[in-house]
Amino acid sequence: MNNRQLFLQHVAQTSDAPLAIEMVKASGMYMEDAQGKQYLDLIAGISVCNVGHCHPAVVKAIQEQAASYMHLLVYGEFVQSPQVAYAKLLSDHLPENLDCVYFTNSGSEATEGAMKLAKRHTGRTEIIAFKNSYHGSTQGSLSLIGDEYWRNAYRPLLPDVQHLSYNSFESIAQITTRTACVIAETVQAEAGVHPPAKEWIQALRKKCTETGTLLVLDEIQCGLGRNGTLWAFEQFGVVPDVLLLGKALGAGMPLGAFIASKDIMWCLTNNPVLGHITTFGGHPVNCAAGMAGMKALLAEQMIKDVAAKGALFVSLLKHPSIKAVRCLGLMLAVEFDSFAVNKKVIDYCIANGVITDWFLFAPECLRIVPPLIISEAEIKHACEVILQGIDATA
Ligand SMILES: Cc1ncc(COP(=O)(O)O)c(C=O)c1O
Secondary structure: OOHHHHHHHHOOOOOOOOOOOOEEEEEEOEEEEOOOOEEEEOOHHHHOOOOOEOOHHHHHHHHHHHHHOOOOOOOOOOOOHHHHHHHHHHHHOOOOOOOEEEEEOOHHHHHHHHHHHHHHHHOOOEEEEEOOOOOOOOHHHHHOOOOHHHHHHHOOOOOOEEEEOOOOHHHHHOOOOOEEEEEEEOOEOOOOOEOOOHHHHHHHHHHHHHHOOEEEEEOOOOOOOOOOOOOHHHHHOOOOOEEEEOHHHHEOEOOEEEEEOHHHHHHHHOOOOOOOOOOOOOOHHHHHHHHHHHHHHHHOOOOOOHHHHHHHHHHHOOOOOOOEEEEOOOOEEEEOOOHHHHHHHHHHHHHOOEEOOEEOOEEEEEEEOOOOOOOHHHHHHHHHHHHHHHHHHO
16 A cells, blocks of 8 residues: 555544645745645645744754753643743743743643633633634634534533624623633634724723633734734734634644733642643743744744735735635635635645645635745745636636
């Protein structure tokens, strides 16, 4: 059997039609398959590789840290310099109240940690999430998923979770002194790129403050430069009580985090002690990689041109079959009439060396979330292939 057959036989599958392309190398904007074909990456491993694939500084940091030490002890017992340095770097680039970092292995675990933290901090049980939101696939984070199709098969889920409409002022009225936390993506990604109205998210912040409810903003997909600022919330004039990070946080290695004030985070230390436990969360190699990635993001000023690059995509993606292009920085959804139309364009793009896909709650939208280092020439090429794909598959 070849690797593709072994993959289908022995690796657990989550769909009956995986892409099943065998990639053997990745660097910068490109991946290369076993036949030597190059692919321009328009989705960055779903918003993970913001600094590009295998950034040399990230590779070096991984090699050096792996040669010094890897796993030593479960999270939080030993002082591990990669964790300490990365937590400090993150705190230095966040508002004052977000100065205490709990590192996890994934975004879903960051969501889980934040929900537990909110329950402990407030002594309340109600959690408010939003329709068409995605916060992870573990059973707690799945309870927040804003779409019945995706959660129904796994009931019973967490009780006392409400799903309200994003960007709706009526939803804000439902937040009360019973509500432990409101969890929202700063920019709804899997819904097909929907930013919040500034007045709405500011009113949400105000109501959370009035009711003593923690505002948890999920920037697992939109953090670290994706929307044109280091943190998406900067663009809306709000600061969360808890920030969720993941994906690009590890610059290609698995790493998530929930970040709050030291005061709020302190409740995980008592009654019960060890209020949140992880063996591998904040693995030293992953923290070293993530920190090298974030330093490269800042030093190489990768965020500076993100808004202009997004605008270039929008200006080039003009076609009668494109119903809309929603964009905030380098997070774009290109909307077609149906999934059937979109899927044909996606298949054409992949066959012609451009990797893209669709969104969970917006299957009629083509996803563009490339590494932030994408060049003008690469944007032009990607748009040409997409437009050719629309014509070729009409
Ligand atoms: C907004 C958002 N939150 C949470 C998650 C869950 O992260 P992970 O897949 O690392 O558990 C994702 C993953 O796609 C996401 O996009």
